[in-house]
Amino acid sequence: MELVSPSLELESAFLAMYRDFADKDVDNSEYYSECETSFSSYVQRLSDESKGINLREGYVPCSHFWLVDSHGNIIGAIRVRHNIENEFLSLEAGHIGYDIAPSFRGRGYGKQILKLALIEAKALGINRALVTADEDNYASRKVIEANGGELENIVMGKVFPNLLARYWIRCE
Structure with missing residues (x-):
């Protein structure tokens, strides 16, 4: 297992993952639906986001x-936000989403992908990462806790x- 940056070479594998979401987890598939229209544009957007280029409003x-x-x-898939310097990220989304x-x-x-992402967060200069989960998503909460997550609070x-x-x- 390894974390890799998005690439055009992985198009068929990514589309297979997307179809898995579309068939079995429609709500979360929305986040990846752009890949169907133009995979190359999708990968370029992800690359640009990592460099802070052409960010959409509210994005870091x-x-x-x-x-x-x-x-x-x-x-x-996992996302490591370089900072959480807006209200949505600092309250709801946090540094890492997966x-x-x-x-x-x-x-x-889940435990493995988060563990690997914490290494990437550290490399970006993040010493403590905020990671959130729906209060009733016990599987995700166990993943976070298994990686050393300390519950701060439950918020709306x-x-x-x-x-x-x-x-x-x-992030160690």
Whole structure:
């Protein structure tokens, strides 16, 4: 398993991951739907975000990575935001957001992808990362806690009005 930056060479594997989401987790598939229209534009946008180029309103520089197994399957995707200097990020989204493809859930990949992303966060100069999960998403909360997450509080989201568990993790 390794984290890799998005690339055109992984188009078929990424589209397979996207279809897995579209079939089994429609709500979360929306985040990746742009890949169907133009995969090359999608990968370019992710690359630009990592460099802070052409950021959409409310966005901050953000490095994107895909967790790839030895067979070339993309198991999940993770985002490491370089800062959380706006209200939405500092309250709701945090430094790191991740998704494991539905067909690969429950196998420990969430713990692995977050562990690898914390190394990337440290390399970006982030010493403590804010990671959030829906209050009732116990699987994600276990992933965060397994990586040293310390619960700060439970808050009501403003952009997405649901209860969120906010954790801080030391990036070591």
